[in-house]
Structure formats: C-alpha cells, structure tokens
Amino acid sequence: MAGRARPRLAVWKFASCDGCQLSILDCEDELLALAEAVHIANFPEASSAVEEGPYDISLVEGSIITAHDAERIVKVRQQSRLLVTIGACATAGGIQALRNFGDIGEMVAAVYASPQYISTLATSTPIAAHVAVDFELRGCPVDKAQLLEVISALLAGRKPAIAAHSVCIECKRRGITCVMVQGTPCLGPVTHAGCGAICPSFRRGCYGCFGPMETPNTAALAGQWRRLGAAPREVQRAFRTFNAAAEPFLRQSQAHDDQDDPG
Amino acid sequence: MTQPAGPGKAAVIARAGLQQLLDALGAAGYEVLGPAVRDGAIVYDRIAKVDELPAGWTDRQDAGRYRLERRGDQALFGFVVGPQSWKRFLHPPVETLWSTRQEGERMEVTAPQPDATRYAFVGVRACEIRAIAIQDQVFCGGPFPDVGYAARRHNAFIVAVNCGEAGGTCFCVSMGSGPQATAGFDLALTELLDDAGHRFLVEAGSAAGTAMLQGIDRRAATDADLAAARAAVARAAGQMGRTMDTDGIRELLQRNAEHPRWDQVAERCLSCGNCTMVCPTCFCTTVEDHSDLAGTSAERVRKWDSCFTLEHSYLHGGSVRQSTRSRYRQWITHKLSSWFDQFGSSGCVGCGRCITWCPVGIDITEEAAALRTAAAAPNRGQDGTP
Numbered sequence: 019m020a021g022r023a024r025p026r027l028a029v030w031k032f033a034s035c036d037g038c039q040l041s042i043l044d045c046e047d048e049l050l051a052l053a054e055a056v057h058i059a060n061f062p063e064a065s066s067a068v069e070e071g072p073y074d075i076s077l078v079e080g081s082i083i084t085a086h087d088a089e090r091i092v093k094v095r096q097q098s099r100l101l102v103t104i105g106a107c108a109t110a111g112g113i114q115a116l117r118n119f120g121d122i123g124e125m126v127a128a129v130y131a132s133p134q135y136i137s138t139l140a141t142s143t144p145i146a147a148h149v150a151v152d153f154e155l156r157g158c159p160v161d162k163a164q165l166l167e168v169i170s171a172l173l174a175g176r177k178p179a180i181a182a183h184s185v186c187i188e189c190k191r192r193g194i195t196c197v198m199v200q201g202t203p204c205l206g207p208v209t210h211a212g213c214g215a216i217c218p219s220f221r222r223g224c225y226g227c228f229g230p231m232e233t234p235n236t237a238a239l240a241g242q243w244r245r246l247g248a249a250p251r252e253v254q255r256a257f258r259t260f261n262a263a264a265e266p267f268l269r270q271s272q273a274h275d276d277q278d279d280p281g
Numbered sequence: 282m283t284q285p286a287g288p289g290k291a292a293v294i295a296r297a298g299l300q301q302l303l304d305a306l307g308a309a310g311y312e313v314l315g316p317a318v319r320d321g322a323i324v325y326d327r328i329a330k331v332d333e334l335p336a337g338w339t340d341r342q343d344a345g346r347y348r349l350e351r352r353g354d355q356a357l358f359g360f361v362v363g364p365q366s367w368k369r370f371l372h373p374p375v376e377t378l379w380s381t382r383q384e385g386e387r388m389e390v391t392a393p394q395p396d397a398t399r400y401a402f403v404g405v406r407a408c409e410i411r412a413i414a415i416q417d418q419v420f421c422g423g424p425f426p427d428v429g430y431a432a433r434r435h436n437a438f439i440v441a442v443n444c445g446e447a448g449g450t451c452f453c454v455s456m457g458s459g460p461q462a463t464a465g466f467d468l469a470l471t472e473l474l475d476d477a478g479h480r481f482l483v484e485a486g487s488a489a490g491t492a493m494l495q496g497i498d499r500r501a502a503t504d505a506d507l508a509a510a511r512a513a514v515a516r517a518a519g520q521m522g523r524t525m526d527t528d529g530i531r532e533l534l535q536r537n538a539e540h541p542r543w544d545q546v547a548e549r550c551l552s553c554g555n556c557t558m559v560c561p562t563c564f565c566t567t568v569e570d571h572s573d574l575a576g577t578s579a580e581r582v583r584k585w586d587s588c589f590t591l592e593h594s595y596l597h598g599g600s601v602r603q604s605t606r607s608r609y610r611q612w613i614t615h616k617l618s619s620w621f622d623q624f625g626s627s628g629c630v631g632c633g634r635c636i637t638w639c640p641v642g643i644d645i646t647e648e649a650a651a652l653r654t655a656a657a658a659p660n661r662g663q664d665g666t667p
C-alpha cells in the first residue's frame with residue numbers, strides 16, 4: 019500500500035450514546051493498523067484535530083432527532099465518497115425511537131424544567147431515511163470485529179463478509195444448546211446475526227440488538243412466545259427495544275398493542 | 282447358536298470394562314468424545330471417565346421441545362440423540378481453507394496442515410452411523426474428495442450404541458437406518474440392565490475393534506445376553522415417536538411443487554436455519570474471504586450454511602429462492618427426493634433432530650404426510666382452485 023495516499027476517514031455522531039464510536043477505540047490491538055491504513059481526518063471523540071472534507075469513508079453513529087441533524091447529515095453525505103452507518107441508532111433509530119410511540123410534547127414537558135428551550139423532532143429516524151447509505155452495520159453496540167471487517171473490505175474494494183441471516187445459525191455453529199426449545203423465549207430466529215449469539219451462550223434468550231434478520235417471520239415467532247407462556251405485553255416489550263422502529267419489529271410490537279393479559 | 286455377529290464375536294463387559302475401553306482408546310492416541318450433560322442437554326464432548334457419561338438421565342423430546350429428566354435406573358445410554366451430531370467434528374462448523382501473506386513482491390499461500398486428529402466417538406447411534414455414511418458419499422464419493430473430512434474420517438474409531446429406547450421424534454425404523462447398528466462401526470455396544478446386572482453386549486465390526494477389545498476384561502456372551510440385546514432393540518423399534526411413509530416419496534415430492542401446503546408451512550417457518558444446522562446429513566457451506574487492514578494478508582474461511590438463507594441461492598442479480606415457501610420446499614425436497622438423484626439414497630435418516638430443534642416445531646414427517654393426504658384428494662386444482 020506504500021506510495022498510495024491513505025484514504026481519509028471521518029467519524030460522525032448524531033443522537034447516540036457514543037458506544038459504537040467507542041468500539042473503534044476499543045480496537046486496541048488493531049488501532050495502530052487502522053491509523054496506518056487510513057488517515058483519520060475527523061474523529062472528535064478521539065482527537066480535537068479536525069480536518070476539512072471531502073472524506074473517502076464516513077462512519078456515522080446515531081439517529082436523526084432534530085431539524086439541525088437532518089440538515090447536517092445531508093452535508094456529511096455531500097462530503098463523503100462512502101457513507102457507512104454504524105449501530106442500531108443509525109440503522110434503525112435506536113432506543114430513542116421509543117418517542118415515536120408517544121406524544122413528544124408530553125415527554126419533553128415531563129422531563130425538562132424549561133421545555134421551551136427544547137427543539138426536537140417528533141420521531142427518531144435512521145440515517146437511511148434521510149440520505150443514501152452505502153453500508154449499514156448493525157448492533158447495539160456494533161461488534162468490533164465486524165467493524166474492522168467492513169473497513170478492511172472497503173479498503174480492499176470487496177464486499178464486507180457480514181451475514182444477514184438469523185442469530186440461530188451463529189448459535190448452532192458455536193454448538194450452543196437452543197434455549198428456546200428448552201422453554202426460554204428467544205428473539206434469535208428473527209434477529210440479524212453479528213453478535214455471535216452472546217446471550218444464548220449465557221443461557222438467555224436473544225434481545226434482538228442487531229435488529230431484524232433478512233427474512234424475519236416475527237408473527238410466527240411471537241405466536242411461539244405466547245405458547246411458551248409469554249404475555250402479549252412481554253412480546254411487545256421484546257420487540258420494542260433498540261430496534262423498535264425497524265419495520266418488522268415495529269409491526270409486531272404494534273400487533274400486541276391492545277391485547278390484555280388473559281391471565 | 283444364533284449369535285447375530287457370529288460365534289465368538291459377541292462378548293459382555295461390565296461398567297469397569299467400559300472404563301478400560303475409554304482408557305485403551307486414550308492410550309492409543311484417540312481424542313475420546315462421548316455424550317455428557319451440558320446446559321440441560323446431552324451433547325458430545327471430551328470424556329475420560331465413565332462417571333462423566335449421563336448416568337440416570339433421559340431426554341423427553343417433541344416438536345420444538347427438549348427436556349432432560351431423571352431415570353429410575355443408572356443407565357449410561359438411556360437417551361437418544363441431542364442437539365449436536367458427530368458432524369461438528371468430521372465437518373467442523375468453521376474451517377480455514379487457506380491463508381495468504383504478501384512478502385515483498387511474493388505472495389505466500391499457506392494451506393492448513395492436514396488434520397491429524399484421531400477421534401474416537403463413543404455412543405454413536407444407528408441413525409448417526411447412516412448419516413456418517415451419507416456424508417462420506419457427499420464429501421468423498423466424487424472425483425474431488427474433501428481432504429480434511431477424508432483424513433478425519435479415516436482416522437476415526439466408532440463405538441456404536443444400539444438404542445434400547447426410542448425418543449419422541451425418532452423415526453429411524455421408517456427410514457431403515459436403526460435402531461440397531463449393523464455395519465460402519467468398530468465396536469457396537471448394547472446396554473443391558475436387568476436382573477442379571479448392568480452390562481454391555483459388545484460386538485466387533487472391524488479388525489481395529491477386535492484389537493481394541495484385547496486388553497479389556499470380558500466374557501463370552503450367553504444366549505440369555507443375546508436374547509436380552511435383541512429384546513432391547515426390538516423395544517426401541519416398537520417405540521418410535523414418529524413414522525414416515527416412504528412409499529413413492531421421491532415422486533410425491535416431485536409431483537407436488539405447487540401444493541398449497543407450502544404456503545401453510547411458510548406461515549409458520551422462521552427461515553432460521555436450525556433444522557439444517559442440526560441435521561446430521563446437511564452439508565452446505567459458504568465461503569468467506571477476509572483481508573486485513575493493511576491489505577497484506579487474507580484468508581478464505583468455510584462456514585456451515587443453510588438453504589434457508591437468502592445468500593445460499595444468490596446468483597448474480599439476486600436470490601433465486603426469495604420466499605420462505607420456496608426455501609422450505611427446497612429443503613424437504615432435497616432431503617426426501619432429489620438426494621436420491623444426487624447421491625443414490627435418501628438424505629434423511631429419521632433422527633428427529635430437525636423436529637425437536639425447530640423453534641416452532643415444524644415436523645418433517647407431518648409435512649410429508651400432508652402432501653400425501655391432499656395429493657390423494659380427487660380433482661384438486663383441476664377446476665382452477667388450488
């Protein structure tokens with residue numbers, strides 16, 4: 019690679035907790051290799067030296083919750099050759115998309131002493147709802163090995179090896195005994211792979227951090243949860259977390275909206 | 282004498298003799314794997330002591346349901362097959378095929394060392410032996426054998442266990458693969474637990490098996506032992522939790538590509554891929570290429586894949602099997618029909634794993650039967666109503 023100008027990388031933050039950006043800094047062993055492979059031109063979380071665009075690769079964390087954000091993301095897009103969204107906030111609206119289910123005015127009034135200073139949109143939306151996105155990396159937070167895989171792939175000009183199938187396939191490859199078949203409701207069958215089936219490896223059902231898999235049959239899974247004894251409200255809450263606004267999860271949580279517990 | 286394995290071949294060993302066998306396998310350099318209780322299930326893991334076997338445990342299985350329960354006795358093999366199969370050792374879930382490094386102007390390519398692991402599998406059921414034979418055909422039957430599989434398979438020592446009880450989702454009798462192992466093993470055990478005591482009838486199926494028995498305390502089997510072993514297998518054969526009518530099944534699937542049942546199963550199916558992962562004959566893999574940040578090294582990795590993923594049928598421009606309907610149909614049709622065209626046998630051995638480990642309990646025997654029932658209905662579809 020010597021002799022070639024290093025691609026310029028920028029990292030952007032919108033409404034988010036910074037957890038995904040921290041996964042970049044968490045790449046300890048690979049951080050040096052990353053800094054050698056790319057020129058980190060704009061990464062306020064890591065360095066106050068901020069260089070002007072254009073950028074070859076922009077990593078975008080967070081969702082759009084203000085009018086200002088909505089304008090800013092357009093400018094980011096204009097300056098970026100490749101735009102990659104990282105994490106559930108950027109790809110699905112994040113946990114803050116729970117606002118989409120309520121009245122934002124009431125929420126702001128309940129939380130802030132001086133609500134008149136708060137300027138916010140009624141919904142939290144993913145980046146792809148505003149600008150074209152070249153690749154979406156899922157997770158809450160993203161998996162650092164997957165993040166390095168995406169960057170390495172973009173540098174090499176190849177397709178990232180990121181599978182969109184269920185968590186179950188990762189779970190079975192690891193030789194984990196299925197907790198669902200043993201009676202514990204699990205979101206793994208409708209959830210996008212990427213975490214390596216962490217929760218089932220600790221005998222817990224999957225929480226759906228990576229959002230919907232490629233062909234999620236959420237209705238059939240919800241039906242099986244009910245047969246395992248989950249109340250409608252539990253089904254609703256399971257689908258209403260970090261990826262609550264992702265369409266297949268949204269539809270399923272709404273399907274359990276008005277149902278009372280039979281017991 | 283009516284000894285099934287021939288006079289002089291069948292012997293009887295006690296629990297202590299089984300420990301001697303594990304010791305002898307270990308001393309011969311085998312990595313000894315057998316059933317063990319982990320996380321509420323019976324899985325295959327390293328074992329060194331008879332005490333590590335699931336003494337007194339059994340498994341209750343049904344569609345989408347698995348629970349361990351205590352038995353009233355101390356049987357060591359009083360359960361059937363669990364979530365894993367021997368496939369994970371012979372055909373590992375993740376395998377690096379090769380890696381490469383750029384050294385100046387040169388590219389160094391490294392193929393992994395030939396796998397020299399010598400596995401001894403203890404407690405292989407008849408259906409699993411058939412499944413291994415099917416994968417032998419898949420991986421080694423053609424002009425380009427899978428080198429890693431072939432090496433592991435060649436080195437493996439198989440201790441079969443005949444089933445004395447069947448599980449809730451078993452149907453090996455329908456598929457002609459069990460419950461007694463008739464070939465494809467080095468040693469075969471039948472566990473006997475009656476008034477004459479806790480003991481194992483042992484038969485050798487290969488020269489290696491006969492040799493392995495030499496240092497082990499044993500006595501010749503009596504007619505009573507042989508009769509007890511026959512009765513145990515007959516009991517299992519009479520207890521099958523499921524049945525599958527295989528009569529004309531190859532044509533049944535071919536004839537019913539547009540059956541309405543596919544839409545019904547697609548409503549329930551999660552396309553999660555669990556059925557294919559647990560199936561001891563499913564062999565599909567995907568290949569991933571990875572390169573590092575510096576762009577100086579790369580590797581090619583092979584992973585278990587499933588016909589339930591979109592990527593599996595991806596040709597240029599998109600996936601051929603977009604609907605869950607077409608993916609479930611592909612899976613069951615391959616298992617029960619086109620496997621004959623491809624490999625000369627059924628792809629299903631009746632182990633029941635896909636039924637038990639489907640999170641929503643979709644049952645291959647029920648789906649096949651549904652095609653048959655409706656297919657027999659007169660004039661279906663002829664008036665334009667499907």
Ligand code: SF4
Nearest residue numbers: 186189196197204206
């Ligand atoms: S534990 Fe969950 S993720 Fe794992 S196979 Fe079962 S349903 Fe799928």
Ligand code: SF4
Nearest residue numbers: 550551553554556639
């Ligand atoms: S049949 Fe069951 S295990 Fe197989 S893909 Fe469908 S839901 Fe998953």
Ligand code: SF4
Nearest residue numbers: 560629630632633635
């Ligand atoms: S198709 Fe199902 S029953 Fe048949 S061998 Fe595979 S897992 Fe066992």
